[in-house]
Amino acid sequence: MKSFRKTLTIHTRQTTAFVNVTREVQAAIDESGVREGLVLVNSMHITSSIFINDDESGLHHDFAKWLEELAPHDPSPTAYHHHQTGEDNADAHLKRQIMGREVVCAITAGKLDFGPWEQIFYGEFDGKRDKRVLIKIIGE
Amino acid sequence: MKSFRKTLTIHTRQTTAFVNVTREVQAAIDESGVREGLVLVNSMHITSSIFINDDESGLHHDFAKWLEELAPHDPSPTAYHHHQTGEDNADAHLKRQIMGREVVCAITAGKLDFGPWEQIFYGEFDGKRDKRVLIKIIGE
Amino acid sequence: MKSFRKTLTIHTRQTTAFVNVTREVQAAIDESGVREGLVLVNSMHITSSIFINDDESGLHHDFAKWLEELAPHDPSPTAYHHHQTGEDNADAHLKRQIMGREVVCAITAGKLDFGPWEQIFYGEFDGKRDKRVLIKIIGE
Numbered sequence: 180m181k182s183f184r185k186t187l188t189i190h191t192r193q194t195t196a197f198v199n200v201t202r203e204v205q206a207a208i209d210e211s212g213v214r215e216g217l218v219l220v221n222s223m224h225i226t227s228s229i230f231i232n233d234d235e236s237g238l239h240h241d242f243a244k245w246l247e248e249l250a251p252h253d254p255s256p257t258a259y260h261h262h263q264t265g266e267d268n269a270d271a272h273l274k275r276q277i278m279g280r281e282v283v284c285a286i287t288a289g290k291l292d293f294g295p296w297e298q299i300f301y302g303e304f305d306g307k308r309d310k311r312v313l314i315k316i317i318g319e
Numbered sequence: 320m321k322s323f324r325k326t327l328t329i330h331t332r333q334t335t336a337f338v339n340v341t342r343e344v345q346a347a348i349d350e351s352g353v354r355e356g357l358v359l360v361n362s363m364h365i366t367s368s369i370f371i372n373d374d375e376s377g378l379h380h381d382f383a384k385w386l387e388e389l390a391p392h393d394p395s396p397t398a399y400h401h402h403q404t405g406e407d408n409a410d411a412h413l414k415r416q417i418m419g420r421e422v423v424c425a426i427t428a429g430k431l432d433f434g435p436w437e438q439i440f441y442g443e444f445d446g447k448r449d450k451r452v453l454i455k456i457i458g459e
Numbered sequence: 460m461k462s463f464r465k466t467l468t469i470h471t472r473q474t475t476a477f478v479n480v481t482r483e484v485q486a487a488i489d490e491s492g493v494r495e496g497l498v499l500v501n502s503m504h505i506t507s508s509i510f511i512n513d514d515e516s517g518l519h520h521d522f523a524k525w526l527e528e529l530a531p532h533d534p535s536p537t538a539y540h541h542h543q544t545g546e547d548n549a550d551a552h553l554k555r556q557i558m559g560r561e562v563v564c565a566i567t568a569g570k571l572d573f574g575p576w577e578q579i580f581y582g583e584f585d586g587k588r589d590k591r592v593l594i595k596i597i598g599e
Contacts, residue, residue, distance in 0.1 A: 180320045180460045180496075180598070180599050182495035182496065182598065182599070184565065184567055184572070215322035215457070216320075216322065216457060217357070217359060217455065217457060217497070219497060219563050219564075219565055221563075221564075221565075222574075223573065223574025223575075223577065224574050224576070224577075225511065225512045225513050225574075225576050225577060230416065230420070231365065231420050232365045232412055232415070232416070233365050233401075233412060235401060235404060236400075237399070237400035237401045237402075237403050237404060238399075238400070238401040238409060238412055240400040240401075241399045241400050241401050241409050241412075241413070242412075242413070242416075245390065245413055249389070249529070250525065259517070259518075259521045260516075260517035260518070260520040260521050261513075261515060261517040261518040261521050262517075263517050264515060264517060269518060269521050272512055272513060272518055272521075272522075273521070273522070273525055275512070276510065276512070276522075276557060276558055276559070277416060277417065277557065278416055279416070279419065279420075279559065280510070280511050280559075280562065281562065281563060282420065282421065283359050283361075283421060283423050283563050284359075284361075285324065285359055285361075285453055285455035287324055287455070292324070292453060292455065293363065294362075294363030294364050294365075294451060294453075295363075296364070296365050297363065297365060311574060313565055313572060313574075315497065315565035315567070315572065317457070317495070317496060317497060317597070317598065318320070318322065318457065319320050319322070320460045355462035355597070356460075356462065356597060357497065357499060357595065357597060370556065370560070371505065371560050372505045372552055372555070372556070373505050373541075373552060375541060375544060376540075377539070377540035377541045377542075377543050377544060378539075378540070378541040378549060378552055380540040380541075381539045381540050381541050381549050381552075381553070382552075382553070382556075385530065385553055389529070417556060417557065418556055419556070419559065419560075422560065422561065423499050423501075423561060423563050424499075424501075425464065425499055425501075425593055425595035427464055427595070432464070432593060432595065433503065434502075434503025434504050434505075434591060434593075435503075436504070436505050437503065437504075437505060457597070458460070458462065458597065459460050459462070
């Protein structure tokens with residue numbers, strides 16, 4: 180069994196942003212030499228997500244609006260109990276639960292084994308600083 | 320390390336539907352010969368889900384109603400930015416994020432290592448056409 | 460390839476509760492002898508979750524309140540179709556979908572390969588009885 184590890188660093192200019200990392204994940208698979216196996220891709224932070232959906236900017240706009248309705252940003256100290264610690268980003272912790280922390284993808288014949296529209300995204304809900312994404316590959 | 324890959328094709332008569340695929344996943348494990356390992360089951364589409372919950376039709380009715388409240392279907396061009404591309408299914412992309420893309424399950428002694436009520440479902444939110452589910456197994 | 464399996468039993472005094480199981484998962488990795496691989500941690504029940512987020516009690520309070528807004532507990536027979544079976548916990552099945560069933564984590568050099576704030580939680584939405592968590596490790 181082979182294993183391979185790599186991290187990506189992502190820094191978004193906006194608080195909320197979606198970044199396509201599919202190419203970087205495939206590059207890590209290429210580098211690993213794994214032909215058959217699994218790749219785990221996860222955010223190493225708790226206010227951002229890794230998820231798979233469509234690479235369409237209108238849909239990303241819809242995601243952001245919808246998440247804001249489900250878990251509104253409100254930095255006031257009384258909006259969320261979490262803010263009593265001095266934080267102002269409780270909404271980002273909630274949004275990340277909707278979108279998920281990680282994806283696990285199949286590797287078949289050295290490639291991401293994907294349907295026609297599947298693309299891997301980093302979803303940021305508390306951006307403007309360096310964040311890391313972990314790629315871990317196991318297989319043969 | 321062994322690896323094994325199989326796809327299922329699912330075509331639902333309704334836009335929203337839940338299909339139990341537990342038997343098909345166990346059959347793939349049997350076919351793979353893997354006794355100890357992991358099985359990844361994921362939708363290869365971005366408007367449907369794989370998830371684990373109860374095989375109870377009343378609960379599935381509750382899921383559909385609840386998802387419709389959280390992310391209403393509205394095919395009008397102005398309801399979602401995604402519809403400016405000509406699509407009318409943005410709600411299905413949102414619903415799939417709530418329910419998830421994939422499950423990873425343990426294989427122990429050749430069987431799905433499940434609690435008493437765990438069953439694997441395909442959740443369709445934009446049906447009436449062929450969709451594929453990927454099963455990828457690794458282990459020994 | 461090595462594989463290792465262990466279950467934890469969790470019994471919460473409250474209906475809704477969050478229990479940090481990170482130490483138990485690391486202990487299982489230590490016991491397995493796996494240095495490079497993946498660990499799957501999942502609830503074996505369909506009214507509870509495993510998820511990764513912050514170990515901060517204020518945030519956990521926010522999670523509970525938010526989930527109650529998104530999927531309210533209402534034991535009346537007409538509140539949810541699922542209750543026609545005699546059950547009164549449909550809300551717990553819904554809440555678990557938001558928070559997720561499982562996490563898959565990387566093991567690197569024998570340790571959970573985590574960002575600075577990542578902690579693994581068992582999220583209970585229908586407690587006051589014994590529940591089980593499955594830990595399955597594969598690697599080398």
